[in-house]
Amino acid sequence: MSRTLRLCIAVIGNIASVSLYAAPITTFKRVIRKKSTEEFSCIPYIIGLLNCLLFTWYGLPVVSKKWENFPLVTVNGVGIVLELSYVIIYFCYASTKGKAKVAMVAIPVLVVFCITAIVSAFAFHDNAHRKQLVGSIGLVVSVTMYASPLIVMKKVIQTKSVEFMPLPLSLCTFLATTLWLTYGVLIRDIFVAGPSVIGIPLSILQLVLHCKYRKRSVVEEPNKENLEKSNLEKVELEKLNLEMEDVEKNVTIHKNGNL
Template sequence: MTLMETKDVLALSASIFTVLQFLAGVLVCKKYIRNGTTGDSSCLAFITCFMSCSLWLRYGVLIGDLFIVSVNIFGTVLQICYMIIYILYSVKGPTIVKQFIVAICFVLLIYFYSIYQEDKVLAAKHIGFLSCSLTVLFFASPMISLVQVIKVKSTESLPFPIIIASMIVSCQWFAYGCLLGDQFIQIPNFMGCVLSGFQLSLFLIYPSKRTDQASYFI
């Protein structure tokens, strides 16, 4: 298998797992619909993922990478759907709408910059840096629960399937970034590997009951 074939196979596999990771939000939204409310849950993950996918989409266009473009078109559309559902079932609807509008305006501002920036290489570097930063933030979002995990010595509040998916996706995109020699793909996914690995280690330190583990997949 040539290097080009290896990159394509790896990128295809990473894209498939990334799509599956994005689809994990369906379970979250299903819970919102079933309960009739979003409760105390935060929309930070949805907003962060929306901005991340949108910027990676533009970065993929700038560097001419079909895999990055394709997976992030899907991710962007899906996150918009998730946000609509969140807004419909949130008691803080108007506030969430304002936050989402700010996120959209930020993304549009970056798009306008990249379109009117004559130096496309420089534009790709700037958008790559922003995409990298947002992806690290997205991977780190479950870390908010760590204080509670350590306090109660239970990993019940951690989304085990999502963390596993993040680990798999991060490793694959990191390897793909290494093959491309693209530091903007390498750095956030290396951080994703580290953060996911740390969160998974907590399941060994503070093992949940079997019933708790099973509840993650319901």
Template structure:
């Protein structure tokens, strides 16, 4: 049985896994509600998630890929709700509002360009794909700073094991789906995400989940 014959199954499982991963943000927002504040939690993952889902949603419409449209419609809606929740409970509302406004401006420009300015569909697809791929790669590279911290302290306390494991599973499925679609823009970021997740899981085999006595300082726990 060729990989193409698994397309519908992989699309379904990848979609379900990704939506479940998106839903983890509800637990983070629930803590905001309970505490009445966002505390030290960064809004960056929410804003990045909203931008990424929205860009991939536009790309999905351009290539008419139903699975991508469904997943990123749900993801974009959820992340926008997370951003609004964060904004409501944040003490730095003006900063968060400017960040959200900036993302919305980027999206309006992208939609306007691919809809009204670029007349050649192939060029619009290519440029939107490059933008989506680049944005996702940047987001994937973000945890590298935390990995350096883990290696220096020889502790994996700051790494969320369940999220890394789910990211590994989700990235693998979308990578395979990208191979089936023969779409390099879907393949590349998900391959990198899968490779980074495997690397992070490997670190759990090398270092404990509690700080070593020689670390010299406490680790900062990262949420979401």
């Protein structure tokens, strides 16, 4: 029964995590459409890529005992593909300064992963110590990944707009962290459960901000439309007045000519 429960939670957790990794697709459709990264930050996606790399490595038999952590491999393998795609798209449409920022963050991230993988594979000769090394680094990176939206949340509070903090991303974060915390507790693995201890409250905070500022955005949007409509009406009225003045001038000139 316990094994079946773990498997069910792992499967649902995989679905939730894939949804979490796939949530920014709408954001990057916008980036491609507008050919601009606007105010979006690349840092969460680069940290997410490192997180997926580390936990895929953690779940492989090189680090874990056989395939005991196979669910981590499947979900983070998909995450690697998606996060890498986001970073590449961001790099393509970023400004020159933005491209430099991506390189400055992404290169050290890849170096950290390579060093971790090499050291864990060759410096240690048992699974317990390998898991401890990779899991500890993965735990720190995961906490950083879940904390990275704090930058966006600060912007949301300053601008009173949730435009750059998509709701699907926040919902998927809450669901995924809750499920992985449960799964980590069931298998008694602190490196799997640990990140969610930070991720759950932060995802709840994101949802609270959505509830608070989304209504304001909805209220402000019609006002913006009304303002644009009012400006358009003013322009048309000014054109009409100018036309009337021209007609009056022509009539006056015509009368004077007849006289």
